[in-house]
Amino acid sequence: MPDIDGVNARILALLQEDGRMSNARLSEHLGMSETPCWRRLKRLEESGIIEGYQANLNRRKLGLGVMAFVQLRCSEHDQAATAEFQRIVETTPNILSCHNTTGADDFLLIVVARDLDDYSAFVDGTLRRLPGVTSIRSNLSLKEMKASNRLPVAPLKGP
Structure with a gap:
């Protein structure tokens, strides 16, 4: 399991805000190049810390009051x-x-x-x-x- 250092913690926080964020935008927010950012992201996914990505739905707008x-x-x-x-x-x-x-x-x-x-x-x-x-x-x-x-x-x- 990868250590959750400051950069990994920031990746996780940013992706919780916007799970559709591109690697280019993610690396820009982190102030690092795309390849090391992508490697960190893949390690977080492969270790199971990131389990998946999904859309958050409004239950009331779906009629679930x-x-x-x-x-x-x-x-x-x-x-x-x-x-x-x-x-x-x-x-x-x-x-x-x-x-x-x-x-x-x-x-x-x-x-x-x-x-x-x-x-x-x-x-x-x-x-x-x-x-x-x-x-x-x-x-x-x-x-x-x-x-x-x-x-x-x-x-x-x-x-």
């Missing part, structure tokens, strides 16, 4: 139930993220839906059918104050 934070409690934790649970979660587009958590509940999901009727149908048709689910608690977002996928990037030396 409801965002819910869903806490699930499960009674079954055997390998087969867990594998089926994970398969369903990974293939359900309305579930943006799922975290196995500590505390009273087992999982925290972030779910989007068109409206409350759509969310209700999602709970009935998907969440209640997940293997071993014994409790579903939803908190609806009233106002999104910050939404970001950008990670704080600072120089970091490897082990």
